[in-house]
Amino acid sequence: MDAPLLEVKNLTIRFHLQRGVLSAVQNVSFSLRAGETLGIVGETGCGKTVTSLSILRLIPCPPGNIAGGEILFHGEDLLKKSEREIEKIRGRKISMIFQEPMTSLNPSLTVGEQISECYRVHMGHSGKVAREFTEHALSLVQLPSPQTVAGRYPHELAGGMRQRVMIAMALACQPEILIADEPTTALDVTIQAQILELLKELQTKMKMALIFISHNLGVVARLCDRIGVMYAGSLVELSDKKSLFTHPLHPYTQALLNAIPRPDLRDETLKAIPGSVCNLFDPPPGCKFHPRCAKAKELCKTEMPRLEAKSGENLAACYFPGA
C-alpha cells in the first residue's frame, strides 16, 4: 500500500479565551490516501471544523494555539512550513470549500474575478488565459453559460449556483486534496443531492482525495469510504463505512446511529442521547463521553482511552467497544 498522502498525528488545538482555555481538538490522528474519501462527523462544536481548518493553517493564532502534533503532507509537516510555503499549498495542493456559499464569496468582486485570481496567483497565467480557464472551471461544475456567470456578483446567483462557484474555485488548480466543510448544510435538500453528486463525479474525474465534514451521517454515508466520528474534540471512532453502520464500535457512534430516523422502522421511537456535550473549558477526566455512556465503568472515569485498532483496520477510542 502507498504511503498516505496526508497524515494527521496527535493534533491538539487549544483556544486561549477570556473565560479560560478551551481544548477544541485533542490528540486527533488519522490518515488519508490519495483518491480516498474520508468523512468526519460530529455535533456542532466537536472540533471537526477546527481540525479541517488547521490542515490549511487557517486557525487564528491567537487565540488559537496548535499545542502539539504534526500534519504530514507528502511526508512534510505543514505546521513547520513558512507562511510563504503554506500559501503555495493552499488552493494549489489542498483546497477547501465552506458551509455558507453566500458569505464565503467576496460580495464586491465578480465570480469570474474570484476564480481567475487562483490561476494568476498559482499558475502565473495572464489575465486572458486565466479567464479562459475560469470559464472552463465554471463549465466543469455544470453551470449553464459560464461566460455570463463569470460576470455576475455572488448576490446575483442562487444558493446552489454559489456553491458550484465555490467548488469551481477550489478545484481550479486541480488540488490533491479537497476539504469540504459542511458544503451542503445551507442548501435545499434537492440541491444538496445535486451538489453531492457533482462532488463525487469531480472527485473521480480529478482523482483527488476528499475530506468531507458533516454533522449528518446520512450525507457522509453517500460519499465516503471511511468515516471518522468526533466527540468533544477527540476522534472516537474511525471505521470503513460498512462496518461503521453495521458494527459501530464506539458507544457514541451507536447512539448516533440510533438517533437517525429510519423509514423502515416506523414504530421504533428515536433515541436521543441522554445528557449534553461536556464543557470544553473544563472537560471531565477520562473518556469525555463517559457521563452520557450507558456502559461506562470506573476505568472510563479516570483514564482517557486511546484510538486503537479494535476490529481489523477499524479504530475506536473505547475500553468496551462493540455491541
Place this chain on the structure above:
Amino acid sequence: MLARYVVRRILQLIPVLVLVSLAVFLLVRVIPGDPVLVMMGIDQDERARITPEQYRVLQHQIGLDRPIYVQYLNWADKIVHGDFGLSLATRRPIVEIIFERYPATLYLAATALLVGLAIAIPAGVIAAVKQNTKIDYAAMGFALWGVAMPDFWLALMLIVLFSLKLGWLPSIGYASPFDNAGLFLQHACLPAIVMGTELAAPLTRYVRAEMLDQLRQDYVRTAWAKGLPSRMVIVKHALRNSLIAAVTVVGLQTARLLGGATIIETIFSWPGVGRLLIDGIYQRDYPIVQGAVLLIAVTYVFINLIVDIFYKWLDPRIKLE
C-alpha cells in the same frame, strides 16, 4: 437602476435646497436692529445720517417694504439667475467675488482630502492587521487625539514649528496650482496638513473598525484558503469592502472640512470663500455673508449627493435594490 436612484436623490434635494435658501435669507432678518440699516451697513446710532426720504428709497430698493414671502421669492428668483446683489464694501457683484474665491477653497479642500486619505487608509489598515500591537495603539492614539485637537490650535502650533522656528514653510499666502504648482504646494502644505488631520483622525478609526470587521468575514477566510498572498487578501479583498463603507464617512467628514475651512483659511490668509465669509462678518458686509454661506452649504449638499451616488455605484449589492 442607478439612473433612477440619481433622479430620486436629486428630487429629494429640492426641498432641502429650498429650506437652506430660506434659512440663508432669514439669516439677515434675525440680526437685531433695522434690516434696512443692516443691509446698508449703517450702524443703529448713525440712523440720523440718512433722511426719512432716503430711508424709504433704500427700503424700496432692497424690497423691504413688501411682505416677507414676496421678499423671499424675489430674492430666490435673483439667486437662481445668479444675482446675489452687490457687496456693501466694494459695490462689486457678489457673484463675481465669491466665484473668484471659490477655486482656492476647492483646491485646498481637495488637497486636504488627499492628505487625509493618504494618512487614514494606510494607518487604519495597518492598525487593524496588527491589532493590539504598538502600531495599533499609536494609530488609535493619533485618531483620538486628532479628533480632540482644535484645528485652529494645531494650525498655530504648526506655524510656530515649521514657519517661525524652522522657517521651512510659509504661514501665509497663496498661488494657484495651475499658475505655479510648486508655490501652491508650499503654501497649501500647512493648511492641508491641518485639515487633512481633521479628516484623517476619525477616518482612521473607521477604516480600522471596518477592516477588523471585514477580516473576520467568511470571504476573507476563503481568500486565505485560496492561497492568495497576504497583501492581496488584505488590499484586494478586505480593504475593498471596507472602503465601500468608508465612502459615506468621507462624505460626512467633508462637512467638517468645509466648515473648518472658515477658520483655517483665515489663519493662513488663504483667499477662499471661508475667509471671505469671516471678513464679511468683520466688515458687516451681510450680502457677502449670505452669498458665502449659501455657496458653502450648497457645495456641501452636492458633495453629499455625489458621495451617495458613488456609494451606490461602488456596492454591487445595493444596485439591484
Place this chain on the structure above:
Amino acid sequence: MSQETLTPAVLTVTEKGVSTSRFVDALRVIARNRLALLGLFIVSVGIFAAILAPWISTHDPYEINIAGRLQAPSAQHWLGTDFLGRDTYSRIVFGARTAFIIAAGAVFLGALFGVPLGAIAGFRGRWIDSTIMRFMDAIMAFPGRLLAIALVASAGGGFTSLFIALGLGAIPSNARIVRSAVLAQKEREYVEAARMSGESDFGILFLQVLPNCLSPLLVRLSLEFAHAILAESSLSFLGLGLPPPTPSWGLMLKEVTPFLQLQPLAAFFPGLTISLIILGFNLLGDGLRDIFDPRQYER
C-alpha cells in the same frame, strides 16, 4: 500574520451566555475600559475646576500687568502670562466655567427641542416624520461650524446667542438618534399592550417609549458636549463669541496669536486644555457606548 484574522464559528457559540445583570455588566465594562475611566477623570477635573475656579486659581483672571506680559511658566505664573500680563493658569481655570456653562446650555437646548421632535417624528411617522426630518436635513446641510458662525454673525456674540447658535446645531443629531430609537421601540409588545389598555399616544410616547431610548441619547449628549466646547472656542477664536476680557479658551488663543513668535507657550496651554477636555468627553462617550451597545454582549 494571516492566521490572526479569522474567528472560527465554533467560538461564538461557546463564548455566549455570560450575561448576569445589566448593571453589573456595565460596571464591569467601565472597569475594564481604562480609556473610559480616563475620560471620566478628565471630565471630572474640568467640572471641578469650573466650580472651584475662585478657590483654585492663583491670580485674578482679569488683573493686567503690562510689565510682566508674555512670560514663560514660572513659580509665580504656573503657565505663564498672556499679552496683557494676565495669569494664563487662572484664566484657563475660569475659562472652564465659560466653556461648561455655554456647552451645558447648548446641549440642553439641543436636547429640549431635538428629543421631542425626533420622538414625534419617529412615533407618528408619515408626513409629520418627513416634514420634521426635512427641516433637520436643512439644518444639517450647513457644515457644523458654518451654521454656528452664520448664526452668531447675525445674532451677535454673548452668552444667549451662543446658546442658541450652538444649541440649534445640536437639534438634528438628537432628533435623529431619538427618532431611530423610537422607531425601534415602537414595534415592541409593551407599546401594543399600553395602547390596548387605552393610554393616549402622548402618554405612551413620553412615559413608556422615551425612557427606553435614553442610552443612545446619553452617549450622544456626551459627544455633543465635546462638540459644543469646540464650537464655542472656535467662535471665540474668530472673535465672534464672547467679548474680551471674558476668560474663554478660544478667545485666549486669539488674543495671543499675534505674539506667537514672542511666546508660543501662551498659545500652547489654552489649546492643550481644549484638546484634553474634548478628549475626555469623547472617551467618556465611547465608554458609554460600549456599555449601552447591546452588541457588546454578543461578542
